[in-house]
Amino acid sequence: MSASLQSEHPKNGTALSRIIQIWKPHYGRLITGGIIAELAVCSGLLLMGQAGSRIAAAAVGVAAGSALLQIAGSSQIVLRYLERLYTHDAMFRALSDLRVWFYRRLAQGAAAGLGFQRSGDLLSRLVSDVQTLDSLYLRILIPLAAAVLTLPVATIVWLKAGTLPGLITGALFAILAFALPMMAARLSRKFGPDILHAESDLRVAALDLASGLREARAFGAEDVLANVVTQRQDVLFAAQRRQSLRMALTNGLAGLIAKAGVAVMLCAVAGVIFHQSAPVAGIAALFVAITALDAVTGLSRAGLLYGQVSHAADRIMDVAERGSQVQEGTSPLPARHDIRIENVTFRWTPERAPVFQDLTLTLREGERAALIGPSGAGKSSLAALLLKVAAPEKGEILLGGTNIAALQNDALRSRVAWLSQSSHLFDDTIRDNLLLGRTNISEDALWAALEQAKIADTVRTLPDGLDTWIGESGSKLSGGQGRRIALARVLLSDAPVLILDEPATGLDADTEKAFLETLNNVGEGRSVLLIAHRLTGVERLDRIWRFENGHVVSSAG
């Protein structure tokens, strides 16, 4: 926003300025939008100035044409319409670029890991953060730029009513347009997090209540949970009350300053305190003061938005710039697909205990193996390592004798396919869920995959067949059907290695068995690694590893 603010909060200054850099291709449009906005403000000033001076001129007996007044009036209407249209369009172009940029960064960076760890709420908050950034251009930058350009123009008009009153009014305008908003921005930077935290605390309490409805009823403890919600609401409301009081006072102060500016002009015209000005010029200046000061009164409110916007920018940059932990490689894909894990030690973050310690395993091409271990022991991290979502701290993972660190990520992932309970089903048609944007797959191949996943018959009976919309996370399908669609998608990929990461968890016992039996037959010719907390007895396996406390404790098969 301004140099002093940036130096005080270097981190947020850089986050916002980096976002502004991403908008570089749109600078032309964004600046044009600013110019139109400025022209609209000027025509507004001209309109009011003309209205004042015309009446004044008539009253002192000077004839004046009304042409300029009519031009100012009609151009004001047209310009305001164009301004709104153009600035919004420019903003949305910039925002849609920002979305795409953000998505690409998420995909490249640690976010694949984020998605792996299923923090859906964090991701949805980020999406709304991107949305928040439209305030930056429309409600902060544009009015601010307009104010910067208005100041000299308006001051020239005001100086005609007298040097001293002109300068005072100009100074009051500057306070109103720059100093007060900056103060508000500083306030919001300081107090904005209060409301955000109170809101997220309330959200946690509400989620506890909603997901714990059974517990609450069974223990007769509805009041306990409802009271937490009410208490958190009180905290939030207290923060909001403070915020709205600050807003109201800031607004009131801005209103007083604006009226003081008008009063100064009024005194100059009347010859009170200051020397009396020429009536026509003085009245025009007065009318310009009324309009110009009124237009920037709202900027203090925009200043209060600044905190929100800069926090959103911080969070977006924080995630987007979190570099990828894994490096891209260049080696050609090996011909064979034996997997060898050698002395691998791994932890998600340095402060947490290692998930694996000196883990060594071999999965030969075409072999079916299971890694069994207690829930929450971090078995799924193995899938993350094999897919290069995370990199081992020590040791190496070989595919057909080549270290996977040396392979290109996408190439590796075309060889190793992943199915888990958190494989996402998109709010889209069955066809699009299977294709995921691929265009080189025939209708026959789709049906073959559905057949293998034993879901083809069900899809055939649906009225829209492959084009049936499956709802959010496949909500229109049963749990087992959804899992089979995800399986069909994996089978389409032809990858010689399948990682099945708790593929049947969350299904009821019968559905789970049926699904695992299907899995027994789909892996023909592929290597299969099943990761699970227990076996049901129906799995067809060549080898079983038992995993405990970061070590493989026994292997059978």
Next chain:
Amino acid sequence: MKADKTIAKAWIKAQGRASRSSTSFVVILGLLSTLLGLMQAWALARTLASILTSHPGNAPPAIGLFLIVSVARTGLSVIQDVMASTSSLIARRRLRSDILARIIGEGPALLRRQHSSVIASTLVDRVEALDGYFARWLPASALWLVSQWIVVAAVFWQNHKAGIILAICCATLPVFQAVFGIATAVASRRQFLAMTRLQTRFLDRVKGIATIVLSGGTERETQALAKSADDLRIRTMKVLRIAFIASATTDVAMVAALVLIVITQSHSLTNSTPELTLTRALYAILLVPEAFASFRALSAAYQDRAHATAAAEAMHALEPIPNERAVMGAIATDAAHSLSITAKDLSFAWNQERGPVIHNVSFTLPAGETLILEGPSGSGKSTLLELLLGFVAPSEGRIFLGGQDMANMTPRQISSQISWIGQKPVLFAGTIRENILFAKPDASEPELDAAISAAAMDRYLPLLPAGLETRIGEGGFGLSGGQAQRIAIARAFLKNAPILLLDEPTSHLDPATEAEILDSLHRLTQGRTVVLCTHSAQARQFHGRHLVLNRGRAISYTEEAA
């Protein structure tokens, strides 16, 4: 769709009525502010007229009046802002406690229809989104017409010609709104749907980003996303263009009023015009923006109205607050008094179209004995347990707890008799101590310790960073399935209710943990009346009566303990 819209309208109207008293205070302040605006304009006009007609002596008192009125008006607007947000707080508090009562009233049955995150967002985000509706839209919609015509009347009173011009321009507003409004409503509802679909798509693609990256589809998806982001822009602009045209019509009306009044007034002015006539001309001009200000405030709040419609739809998905059932005499609540359970001809359907999921099931379970419920998934075991828990009421038939008809008991009375352990316990954000005490907030320290050791939690508590005070749940320390289930068992020990219902308590555990948990559960069942629903072979160590369900019917029932 039509019916939904009527319901939404009725709900919104009811909201308006409920906040009438606090809103009307804001509206009255708004009217006062309009009146002060009239005085402000008059003071300005009088100052200018006195100067132009060379009576500078009249200027200072008028300037003084202008300053006083300006300060008063600013003060009023501060109070108005604070009052508006207070009235929004009051309304949101009322609404949230209403939603809370509805959610708790419907209880666990609600989870069958709605995902918990949807319920939570109805309770938090939907209500918060109504801030603008209560703080801005309601007062603005009550105020704008009155305020506008007060200004028109004031101008007319002082200056007939200008008053008539202003009245005509103001009267065109509703006409413009009608012409553009109908078309926009139709267009924007369609656009709005498309917009939400595209926004949802972005969110969905972000949530599933791991799936996309791991299937090597990043570049394809990014391209598709760029295309749909652009599509979103074009559609949004279509909606906005119409909204901007609508607000441009306001500009047309205002500028037309201003230009016409200036031209007509300046024609009738000469250098010998009396001061009063000139004052009236200036007064009319200065009041033009004031006449349109209230309508602008309304247009600015229009989006807030849309939030209210969305909230109305979310509210409609919840059941109304139930009436409390007749309270019967209390029954003993400690384990010393075991209770029998009798089910007579139970039938239940979640909804009429799908038909009953429980058909004519009957059984008798004497106090202190165990009933083992078996059957394939989807056979109605969980539903039967929910009936016994009183989460839902049977469509037909009766359940007796210790000889008392459950239909005559309050949910609280029922729950005081029953402990329940499900497949995965819900752990709340808070410490482990708070999570256990949830079952009995007034438990003493020795009681708590006894429950902890009975549930064998003392085996893993010392390994946690802060023992019993370790924070778990959202944002806290993660527990394994077995550790979490032990908290549920400790809750049940602490509650010490005569009846224990177990719904596949070990289905998510590995075999070693399962054996340990079953061991603790076995201890818990001593001296209680137990219904155990299970799939597991290990759980066969429980002895008792067996009831086998298939497609909602009892296909075998053995009264002999086996």
